[in-house]
Amino acid sequence: MNPGGIETYLLRFLKFIKDDRSIEPYVLIRSLDQGKLFEQYKVLGIPLFFHPLGYFNLKNIFWFYDFVKRKKFDSVCDFNANFAGIPMWLAKQAGINNRIAFYRQGKDHFKVTFLRKLYNSLVKNLVFTSSTQILSNSKASLNFFFPGWQKSERFKVIYNGMNVDDFHFHEKNLSIRAELGIPLEAFVICHSGRLDPAKNHKTMLKVAKQLIERDKSIFFIFCGLSTEKLQDEVDSMGIMGNVKLLSFRNDVSEILRTSNLFYFPSLTEGQPNSLIEAMLCGLPFVASNIPPIVEIMPESLMSYLIDPLDVEKSVRLIFEVQEKKDHGLTGITQNWARGYFSQDLRFKEFYNCLIN
Template sequence: MNNLKNVIFFVTSLQSGGIENYLLRFLEEKHQQFCQITVYCKGGLGGQLEQRYQSIPNVKIIKNKISFYNPLDYLELNKFFKENKFNAVCDFTGNFAGFILFVSKLAGIKKRIVFYRGSTDHFEATFVKKMYNNLARNFVLKYATDILSNSKAAFNFFYKNVWQNDKRFEVIYNGIDASKFNIGNENLRKEFQIPDHAFVVGHTGRFNSAKNHAAIIQVATELIKENKDFYFILCGNQVKNKLESVVKEKALSDRILLFENRSDIPRFLNTMDCYYFPSITEGQPNALIEAMLMGIPIVASDIEPIKETVPEKVYPFLINPMDVEGAKNKILEIYHSEIKHNLQEWTTKKYDSKKLFQQFYNHF
């Protein structure tokens, strides 16, 4: 396969999130196998990861908002495609890739890839939005040469009666470099002023409704009031900004510690005795995979993408994301019995980045 391809990837922004971190890791691993890489932020925004993207030698970043409805944007995009002579286009925005793929077909780009990173729709379903979404999905089905997802759950949602009989569809799980999480006993308890004997429950992930921080705060509040050993640590985009006033109101700022994005996630995870992940919807959560790599016992949602991500022996610790009492009981079970899930070996093998990034690269 010719490894000197000129490729363009479409994302919404370069804020820290699952899509953006996945693409960053892929390009850090595989950039030398492309002659030119363009990362097009079609929301018109950069973000926290922009500097890391810029540090990759052959990556060019474009920040230009593309409207869902303005045909002039797509005429300009067609001109841009033709001028740059791309060999391949890959759009990470699911159904909303449809019109990008149509324009890339018009421009003569032979390889047109869509990569679904969520397992459900993420918008309020008005009549107009549903019509647009269905039309865009039909364009994906017609104009994509490769349709990828990081979960079977996504394909079962978007293409239930289609995907298993169409060779363009492939599930490619997230790749994680396990060596970056091999840090021994390094943790942040001293820095955070958390006693050695404390039981620390944690979460990593940006603040939005799908991540269900409301349930985390409710569980934390009740467990801390019932037990002086409990501490909670949370980090991610907008987490401190959105939750600080809530935690202060409860007078729990010394027991529920909030942080924005951190660059020391392995040490942050190593500070925990339990990882709590009550997401309402997911694609395939890197954050949960990272926690399993660190050997932390987990309590998580019983939604299909998470059941697909973890081994069956963890299923007893998957609960309804809205079940606060159930989450408390599972966390207390881990606290009282010192349960160890010992998932490092299983996780390292299943989510080996070299194997899975090569699987994605093969589509170019």
């Protein structure tokens, strides 16, 4: 229950349906760790069950089968991509009529070995044969996992949903700058995301170093689980005064409010909540041109997408945004995001799949 795409999406969806008495959700956490989001889940009053399933643990497999059969669920939804295979098969054996596998990543996230590849193939086949619906938050994800998915009505793309009013701001939050020791006149670049190779922090620090060496009024804020572990690298690059490593924050929306630009050069994504949040705030951005991001962008914003490893172009584009000042993108970005990712639209699509 640490913050991530799946955990955040589900939390927001549960908040969206919390007053709907026609649906009774249960949440199974496949871990014993309560995590940073536990209290936010707990306050919803929804039954939470902590139980690891593992990859192939017979004791846990029997527990899961007994759990879903005893509870007589109408629907079971698993968010673990191909690793939903065994739970989908067990739910089928237990007589659950609606079995949903929801893919929320752009590709496999493990080091390939022969045995892992074989296991991955087997559980993906179980997803395909045992699920009644296979969802994803991007076309790119389905293209990777299930080429030719468009031929089957079982597949559906449901983009992320958010309460857009939580991220609709007109004024900068300058108190955050005071808290962090950032000058009011500084140009602040923000990134939100856990420390993970896929988030591409190494490239971000290279870009930060070039920008800061050329303009000392530029500051970077990194917020996300374990980002404080970058401190030694930041120190060795000599940019510690202009780089703030905040680790996990509950007030990311306030961090966005104090920023001038959002930088998001991920190497792989399912669909990035962080980038969508920045768009809802009307922040100009520079983001990677990977397929899951390209497919959600209007033509008017495509020029702000770059090769995630292109340091020079990232630096150049960020300087261009800084120099424009009145870039005129706030309205375009906000209006697009508010319409495209509205919870009333996107969560309703997911809700309809659950009660199918």
